[in-house]
Amino acid sequence: MAIDMLLKVLQEIYIHGATTKSNLARDNASIIAMCACEGLITTRVTAGVYSSEWRVTAKGLHLLAESELNDG
Numbered sequence: 001m002a003i004d005m006l007l008k009v010l011q012e013i014y015i016h017g018a019t020t021k022s023n024l025a026r027d028n029a030s031i032i033a034m035c036a037c038e039g040l041i042t043t044r045v046t047a048g049v050y051s052s053e054w055r056v057t058a059k060g061l062h063l064l065a066e067s068e069l070n071d072g
Contacts, residue, residue: 006031007067013041014056014064025054035060 009024009031018024020043025032032054035041040060043050056064 006035007064010035010040010056010060010064013054014061018054020052020054 005028009028012018012024032041036054038059039057040063041054042057043052043054045051
């Protein structure tokens with residue numbers, strides 16, 4: 001799996017958002033799973049509270065920022 005695709009999905013979630021049942025999540029289920037396992041995205045709102053919308057974590061934002069710096 002290419003890092004470019006992971007970054008593209010991460011950026012899409014950051015800019016437009018994505019629910020857990022969205023077409024983006026369905027079409028990219030493996031990438032979403034990997035991002036969640038690596039702590040790049042989460043559905044956690046606060047301790048014990050979860051939503052149905054993926055959110056980019058601080059770790060995910062850091063990865064996006066690093067990729068932008070390397071591309072620029």
